[in-house]
Amino acid sequence: MRPAAKIRAVNPTQIFPGSGSDRFHLVDGEMHCEGLAITALAERFGTPLYVYSRAAMEDRFDAVRDAFGADARICYAVKANPNLSVLRVFGERGASFDVVSGGELARVQTAGFDTSEVVFAGVGKTRAEMDEALRAGILAFHVESAAEVEVLEDLARERGTVAPVALRLNPDVDVDTHAYISTGRKQDKFGLDLAIAGALVERIARSSSLRLRGYHVHLGSQLKDPKPYARALDRIEAFVDAASARGEGVEYLDVGGGFGIAYGTGEACDVRAVAHAVVDRIRARGWRPTTEPGRFLVGDAGVLVSRVLARKDGGDKGFLVCDAAMNDLIRPALYGAHHPVGAVRAPDRAPAPLTVDVVGPVCESGDFLARSASLPPMVEGDLLAVLAAGAYGASMASNYNSRPRPAEVLVDGGDVTVCRRRETYEDLYRAEIDS
Ligand SMILES: Cc1ncc(COP(=O)(O)O)c(C=O)c1O
Structure with a gap:
C-alpha cells in the first residue's frame, strides 16, 4: 500500500448539500472531505474516483x-x-x-x-x-x-x-x-x-x-x-x-x-x-x-467523483455524460436507487439550475447515475460527486464494457491513501487464457 500523502487540510465550514455526513463539507463553495479539496484529489488520482472518509x-x-x-x-x-x-x-x-x-x-x-x-x-x-x-x-x-x-x-x-x-x-x-x-x-x-x-x-x-x-x-x-x-x-x-x-x-x-x-x-x-x-x-x-x-x-462515508465528458441539450431532456457509469455504481440501474448528486465546485455566478439525467458511457439506456437531477449548468471537464456511494458501490463494481474499475482513496484527517489502485487494461484480461 502506498504511504499516506499530505494534502493541505482546510477547516470544515458547511456540510455538502445532500450529504449524510458532515465530513463532506463546503469550503468557499467547493466540496471537501475532511478538509481536503475533492478537486485536488480528482486531479491527483484521476476519475472516476471513490473517496472515503475514515x-x-x-x-x-x-x-x-x-x-x-x-x-x-x-x-x-x-x-x-x-x-x-x-x-x-x-x-x-x-x-x-x-x-x-x-x-x-x-x-x-x-x-x-x-x-x-x-x-x-x-x-x-x-x-x-x-x-x-x-x-x-x-x-x-x-x-x-x-x-x-x-x-x-x-x-x-x-x-x-x-x-x-x-x-x-x-x-x-x-x-x-x-x-x-x-x-x-x-x-x-x-x-x-x-x-x-x-x-x-x-x-x-x-x-x-x-x-x-x-x-x-x-x-x-x-x-x-x-x-x-x-x-x-x-x-x-x-x-x-x-x-x-x-x-x-x-x-x-x-x-x-x-x-x-x-x-x-x-x-x-x-x-x-x-x-x-x-x-x-x-x-x-x-x-x-x-x-x-x-x-x-459506510454508505455516507463515500462519494463517487466523476468528470463531465459532455453536456447534451435539446430534445425532451438534457444529459450530463460523465466518466463514471453503471459498472462503477450499479445501484441506480439495479434498484432504481436514488443517489444525490452535486457539482464539486459551485459556478462563480449562480445561474438557474438545470434538470438533467446524469449518465455514463456504457451502452445501456439503464446506465444512469441520477435521473432528473437539479444541477448548475456544467460543462465538459467539470467535476460532480455522487453522494452516499460508500456502500454497495465499489463492492458491486464490474468491468462491463471492459472498463477498468475506479481507484479508491481513504481520507484520514488531512492525509489521503490509495486503498485500491485504478485498474489497468492489463487487469481486464489478466485471468484470461489466450490460447
Ligand atoms: C446476512 C446479512 N447481514 C447483514 C447485511 C448488511 O445489510 P446492510 O448493509 O443493509 O446493513 C446483509 C446485506 O445483505 C446480509 O445479507
Missing part, C-alpha cells in the same frame, strides 16, 4: 456502539465495502465481521483480524468454504438450510472438531424496502422456516460434532422503521419458548443489519430506536446482543 465511518460505528451498548458485538457486514483498509477502520475500532463467502473471510484474515468472532451467513455455502471457516475457527456458521447442517456435521466429524452453529430464522416479517433487498419474508430464499428450525435444534443437540450457539435474523436492507426488528424478536422468543432445548447453550442473538441511510431525502434509520426495541429484551435472556450493519457504517 472519520465518517468512525462516527457511524460509534453511533451504533452507543446505541447497542459496550457489551454488544458489532459485526461489520463486509459485503457493503470489502476494501482491506475499510475493514481495518472497523477492526481497529473493535468491530468483528459478518462474511458471506470464503473470499470475504479471506479478506478478514488478510487484513490481519482475529476470526474467532466472525459470523458466516449465506444461503449457499460450499463445502470448501465451510471447511475454510471451520479451520479459521469462526464464532458461528449462520445456518440457512438443513442440507448445510449435514455437510457441516460431516466436515466437523472428519476434522475431529465441533462446528459452532447459529440458526438463521426466517421470521416472516414484512419490511418497507425494495423487494430485492427484503430478506425476512416467507417468500424470500433466506433463513429457516421455523418448523424446520425446530427440528434442526433437536438434530444439533443429538450431534457430538455440532453445537448450537445462537440465533440470527436479517430482515432486509435500507430499513428505517424499528418495529419489524421488535416483531422479529417476538417470533424468535415464541420459537425459543416453545421447547426448552431451543434455549440451551444459546449465547447470542444477532438481529442482522439493514439500518437505512437518507440518500438525500428524509432521515437515516434511528439506530437508537432499533436498539431500544430489542437490546434489553436480548440481554434479559442472558444473550449477547449482536448486530451486523453494513450500509449504515
Whole structure:
C-alpha cells in the first residue's frame, strides 16, 4: 500500500448539500472531505474516483456502539465495502465481521483480524468454504438450510472438531424496502422456516460434532422503521419458548443489519430506536446482543467523483455524460436507487439550475447515475460527486464494457491513501487464457 500523502487540510465550514455526513463539507463553495479539496484529489488520482472518509465511518460505528451498548458485538457486514483498509477502520475500532463467502473471510484474515468472532451467513455455502471457516475457527456458521447442517456435521466429524452453529430464522416479517433487498419474508430464499428450525435444534443437540450457539435474523436492507426488528424478536422468543432445548447453550442473538441511510431525502434509520426495541429484551435472556450493519457504517462515508465528458441539450431532456457509469455504481440501474448528486465546485455566478439525467458511457439506456437531477449548468471537464456511494458501490463494481474499475482513496484527517489502485487494461484480461 502506498504511504499516506499530505494534502493541505482546510477547516470544515458547511456540510455538502445532500450529504449524510458532515465530513463532506463546503469550503468557499467547493466540496471537501475532511478538509481536503475533492478537486485536488480528482486531479491527483484521476476519475472516476471513490473517496472515503475514515472519520465518517468512525462516527457511524460509534453511533451504533452507543446505541447497542459496550457489551454488544458489532459485526461489520463486509459485503457493503470489502476494501482491506475499510475493514481495518472497523477492526481497529473493535468491530468483528459478518462474511458471506470464503473470499470475504479471506479478506478478514488478510487484513490481519482475529476470526474467532466472525459470523458466516449465506444461503449457499460450499463445502470448501465451510471447511475454510471451520479451520479459521469462526464464532458461528449462520445456518440457512438443513442440507448445510449435514455437510457441516460431516466436515466437523472428519476434522475431529465441533462446528459452532447459529440458526438463521426466517421470521416472516414484512419490511418497507425494495423487494430485492427484503430478506425476512416467507417468500424470500433466506433463513429457516421455523418448523424446520425446530427440528434442526433437536438434530444439533443429538450431534457430538455440532453445537448450537445462537440465533440470527436479517430482515432486509435500507430499513428505517424499528418495529419489524421488535416483531422479529417476538417470533424468535415464541420459537425459543416453545421447547426448552431451543434455549440451551444459546449465547447470542444477532438481529442482522439493514439500518437505512437518507440518500438525500428524509432521515437515516434511528439506530437508537432499533436498539431500544430489542437490546434489553436480548440481554434479559442472558444473550449477547449482536448486530451486523453494513450500509449504515459506510454508505455516507463515500462519494463517487466523476468528470463531465459532455453536456447534451435539446430534445425532451438534457444529459450530463460523465466518466463514471453503471459498472462503477450499479445501484441506480439495479434498484432504481436514488443517489444525490452535486457539482464539486459551485459556478462563480449562480445561474438557474438545470434538470438533467446524469449518465455514463456504457451502452445501456439503464446506465444512469441520477435521473432528473437539479444541477448548475456544467460543462465538459467539470467535476460532480455522487453522494452516499460508500456502500454497495465499489463492492458491486464490474468491468462491463471492459472498463477498468475506479481507484479508491481513504481520507484520514488531512492525509489521503490509495486503498485500491485504478485498474489497468492489463487487469481486464489478466485471468484470461489466450490460447
Ligand atoms: C446476512 C446479512 N447481514 C447483514 C447485511 C448488511 O445489510 P446492510 O448493509 O443493509 O446493513 C446483509 C446485506 O445483505 C446480509 O445479507
